Amino acid sequence: MNIDKPLLADIVASGACSHDASTAELTDFVENAVEGLHRVGPDGTILWANRAELQMLGYEWDEYVGRHIAEFHEDPATIDYILATLLSGGTLYDQPARLRCKDGSIKHVLIHSNGHFEDGRLRHTRCFTRDATERQQRDVALAQRDAMLLNAPVAAALLVGPELRFHLVNNRYCELFDCSDLVGRTFGEAFPDLHGGSVAEEIARVFATGTRYEAEELVLSRLDAQGQPCERYFKFSLEPLMGADGRPEGVIAVAVEVTEHVRSRQAIERAHREREQLLVDLRAASQAKDEFLAMLGHELRNPLSPIVTALQLMRMRGDGAHSREGEIIQRQVDHLVRLVDDLLDVSRVTRGKIELKVERVELARVTGKAVEMASLLVEQRGHRLEVDVEPGLEWEGDPVRLAQVVSNLLTNAARYTEPGGRLWLRVRRDGPDAVEISVRDTGIGLAPEVRDQVFELFYQGKRSIDRSEGGLGIGLALVKNIVELHGGSVQAHSEGRGLGSEFVVRLPLRSAIAMQALFGSMPAAEPLGAPQRVLLVDDNVDGADTLGRLLRAHGHAVEVYHDPVSALAAVDRFHPTVALLDIGLPVLDGYQLAARIRALPGGRGCRLVALSGYGLAADHARSSAAGFERHLVKPVDPGEAARVVAAAAPTD
Incomplete structure (x- = not known):
């Protein structure tokens, strides 16, 4: 059956x-x-x-x-x-x-x-x-995978089997590689020119080993529309497609063309190299210029010295040195000597060879010397000069160089003001720790576009045909360099052509160069107490750096910051035992910064010292209420700062 x-x-x-x-x-x-x-x-x-x-x-x-x-x-x-x-x-x-x-x-x-x-x-x-739940879930997952590849915003393809035949290819992939009808073809059949190359080898390796591959800038040479070889760059990644048994079943290829990005980067790199070479050439040219100026100044002094000596001898013998012609020669020689002095000074400044001799002086003495230096030209042109200097105002810096600055400004004003004009020199305190020097005239004025150019070396502006103003265009460049060496600034102001000019110099009462002269050559000192970890925060770069150098000379570990955010970031790493904080900081003032420091683990037990340009009783009281143990008034006395830091002892 x-x-x-x-x-x-x-x-x-x-x-x-x-x-x-x-x-x-x-x-x-x-x-x-x-x-x-x-x-x-x-x-x-x-x-x-x-x-x-x-x-x-x-x-x-x-x-x-x-x-x-x-x-x-x-x-x-x-x-x-x-x-x-x-x-x-x-x-x-x-x-x-x-x-x-x-x-x-x-x-x-x-x-x-x-x-x-x-x-x-x-x-x-x-x-x-x-x-069939698991089978259905697998089918759904495969369908979702295929849909994702087909709809991906980047070029994507799926190659399966040992022969690595294209199983899925999206439109973006076909467009990117300018091909169609890839499904069912092997990689070698679809791209015979790449068969045996690095790309084909990497696809085979990924399938064989199951390890992924990624290239940030894969370069392929393809033919352009005119049939010419053209390099194209791709961000190319190969991901193994693993089967249920853990062995690779295929390879997913994803490509993004980055040709324009690479070419832009290469252009930027070329421009950077060219810029670096240009800077090297400019530095070489600048050095050659500075050396030429120095040589020229010294060479011009050689014939000037005997001329000046000869004039003096003629005057002593009574050989006509006081005649009209002798006076002309003397005036022109004096003018030439001033030009040579300017050349030598500007070459020293640009090469960093200038040596400032710092002392504490009354500004009235400095401006008096400057007026004396410029008086001959002022008198020759018939100008009326008014001088207003705040009495008793003292300053630390090089008085000879500052007199040169003021003299150059007065000479410049006299030269560019029609005969019979008016000049004003004014010196006054500007806040608790700075001084302002201004020279104003009724001269030809400045057009808006040349206000910054006047401080450039050899800039002279528009001259009359007879060049009656004279000069080499060095004076104002020298003014700017000397002022900046002292940590100051200079600006030009004018309402326009024919409306006069004003040059304003702003200097710290204790200039940066003065602080450097005070501390720069100081030998390492024995600490006044136990070495401290000092956090110094002040947006006055020169003042903070020089004070930091002083404290290091006394054996302390010092970190200097010019903004509160950077200082806060260092607290937990540095664990300061003392913090010297400028009250007038940007973003966070000294009081806010002190509170933030105390709230950090690395700031616990840190002693606080205030730095401020204001020293009234109310200022001291506010600092004390904010947790500051001392309130130091700028300009800070170096010895007092060292004693305050050394007196602080870390607390547990």
């Missing part, structure tokens, strides 16, 4: 097998099979289901058997198709369906089914139900 395997459940259920042992064995087989089994009548009623079927969907026997199969199918069209196929005598293999579980979830299954017919009529169907 031939037994059709699909009829096994049917045979068991009907008792067709007469042997009791065989019947029991078969019954146990179908009832306890790991695959879900069920039987459906021609009207769609579920006639029987095994344990695996019920457990898969979560139903009890009476909740499932006896009900219409459509109650458990999520898609009506699917069950209609299944029933129609079986009624017509068809067979189903791997028919996907979605079944509704008792807990409301949806189970993805695959159904294998055929019908049992008698006398041409369907008696019931025999169905196997297999849980």
Whole structure:
């Protein structure tokens, strides 16, 4: 007797097998099979289901058997198709369906089914139900992966199998590499000119080893529209596609063209190299210019010295040195000597060779000397000069050089003011720690576009045809350099042509160069107390740096900052024992900075000392209320600062 395997459940259920042992064995087989089994009548009623079927969907026997199969199918069209196929005598293999579980979830299954017919009529169907949830999730993931690659904003392709055939290629990839119909072709077939090259080798290596590859600037030579080879650059990455067994199944290739970016960077790098070379050339030219000026000044002095000596001898012998011609020669020689002196001075300044001799002087003495130096030209041109100097005002710096600055400004004003004009020299305190010197005239004035140019070396502006103003265009450049050496600044002001000019010099009462002279050559001193870790914060760069040098000379570890943000960032690393804080800082003032420092772990126990240009009783009281132990008034006395820091001892 031939037994059709699909009829096994049917045979068991009907008792067709007469042997009791065989019947029991078969019954146990179908009832306890790991695959879900069920039987459906021609009207769609579920006639029987095994344990695996019920457990898969979560139903009890009476909740499932006896009900219409459509109650458990999520898609009506699917069950209609299944029933129609079986009624017509068809067979189903791997028919996907979605079944509704008792807990409301949806189970993805695959159904294998055929019908049992008698006398041409369907008696019931025999169905196997297999849980396909994992397969469905994998299929969804693969579909999402493929959709992501196809819709990616960058060029992407998927090559699969040992032959590395293109399985998916998005439009961006085809556009980028100017190709089409890649699917189904190997990499070598699609790009014969790259076969055997580095790209093909890397794709094969990624597939073989499962390790990714990335190139920031992969260069490929392709033909342009005119058929000429053209280098193109790509950011290129290869990612292995791993299978369920952990072995590579394919390679995902992603490419982004960065040709324009690379060419822009290369252009910038070329420009940078050219700029560096230009700077080298400019420095060489500047050095050659400075050396030429120095040589020229010294060479001009050689013939001037005997001329001046000869004039003096002629005057002593009475050989006509006091004649009109002798006076002319004397005036012109004096003028030439001043020009040579200016040449020598500017060459020394630009080469950093100038040597300032610092002392404390009354500014009235300095300006008096400057007026004396410029008086001859002022008198010759018939000007009226008014001088207003604040009495008792003292300054630290090089008085000879400052007199030269003021004299040059007065000479410049006299030279560019029509005869019979007016000049004003004014000197006054500007705040607690600075002085302002201004020279104003009723001269030809300055156009807006030349106000900054007047301080450039050899700049002279528009001259009359007879060059009656004279000069080499050195004086104002020298003024600017000397003022900046003292830590100051100079500015030119004018309402316009014909409306006069004003030059304003602003200098610290204790200039940076004075501080350097005070501390720069100081030998290392023995600490007045235990060495401290000092945090010094002051936006006056020169003042802070020189004070830091002084404290280091006394054996302290000092870190200097010119803005509060940088100082705060260093606190937890440096753990200062003393903090000297300028009250007038930008962004955060000294009081706010002190509070922030105390709030940090590295600032606990730190002693606070205030630096300020204001020293009234109210200023001291406010500093004390903010937690500062001392309030030092600028300009800070170096000895006092050293004693204050040395007196502080770290606290636990």
